[in-house]
Amino acid sequence: MPSPLVTYLKATPPEKVSPALVSWIASLEQVAQVSPEIASSVIREFEAQRSHLKLIASENYSSLNVQAAMGNLLTDKYAEGYPNHRYYGGCENVDAVENAAAETAKKLFGADHAYVQPHSGCDANLVAYWAILSAKIEAPVMESLGETNPSLLSEAQWEDIRQKLGNQRLLGLDYYSGGHLTHGYRQNVSARMFRAYSYTVSRETGLLDYDAIEKQAMEVKPLVLMAGYSAYPRAVNFRRFKEIADKCGAVLMVDMAHFAGLVAGKVFTGDEDPVKWADVVTTTTHKTLRGPRGALILCKAPFADYVNKGCPLVLGGPLGNMIAAKAVALTEASQPSFRDYAHRVRDNARSLAAALQGEGLFVQSGGTDNHLLLVNVARTHGLTGRQGETAMFECGVTLNRNSLPFDENGAWWTSGLRIGTPAVTTLGMGEPEMKEIARIIKIILDGTKPSVTSKGEPARRKITLDPAAQGEAKKRVAALLGRFVLYPELDLQLLKREFLK
């Protein structure tokens, strides 16, 4: 029997054949020879992503080049430590890969130092917290003891350092206002490492109130002042945050996981550029930055030695293949076309917010300055965010529910939907399509009612979805995605025929 790759190529016009296409299918064929069910799942996921409108603010579509860079023998090499300072022999090639990724990141963001090993945003935040604790709490004590190796301290000396490390304060944006779990939420280790405090947005405007944050920071006197978010729709003045940090004696840390692509693409410059102002900046690489799943840290020179010790401090061995993919993605993000992409992401979010308001929906804070917006579905449609999320998914739209500031429906059910434009912008959509997406969202919400519980009250999970509205929304989603096709070079029908067993 001919191989799937040969069959596929025979059925494909030569002008549509590229190295990326051949390598993608050849890799899948190799996987299918060992685990056909895994290859099937990849194709099913491709079908799901191609047939659903992806509005998840934290997701994107990586290039086939980025995907190709992940699949190679760099995965086999242990390289604990950092370049030119490893705990294993034979790391020269991993050093070269890691140096290339770090240098590209430094240049792209204008940073003093880059550390590209973290496997996720949570890992990056943990490394950053511990690097700050090491620099600001542990190092001065070690210096006063005239010792550099913690293993040589007495039990009493080490216990004194441990107590000090465990008694520091973190001040970050509260979860309901758009902060992340790792910014001091009690369910996360960050609130167990630190005495965690949170600031909120203004109840009236939904915006950060810098004077109120300054007042609180002067009372709390945190070691770490955290700025950054996973669900705040507005630009942030990082210069102002730095002033506050300096005034209260804190280290300014920014988590730009969501909007790193907008920083790389120069949408956020000057006071809105976190790399310029913060001591330590963390980010994921797969959201607006459009790379592989992973993360990195940027920092000012005084923190570089501490950040470099992320492995073994917090992390296991670096993943050389994933760092290679980060290097490819960072190189892509350094091209002029990425700057154009980043601006279109923000323009699309603004167009979508305006169109949703035109449809009579309630957009939190009145709009957006970045890649995401929040819609209050409790206010206009009496739905929980969970119900809105379910209705959208049943109509071919993927997004996630999100709590809103001071949300009465709590963090599980929520009152909001978080909507992002990074993925649809990668597909090439623009302003007319944002109007169409707003129409689709309105049709779905108008066709959705909460089910009624046995006590006669509105349910918080179950919904009744009007079939006519569902049919209309699905038809519109299919028409839109028929014009903006994910990975158009890949023929889904041929792939299904070859790999779905």
Ligand code: DSN
């Ligand atoms: N999962 C990411 C997000 O959706 O924002 C952050 O953890």
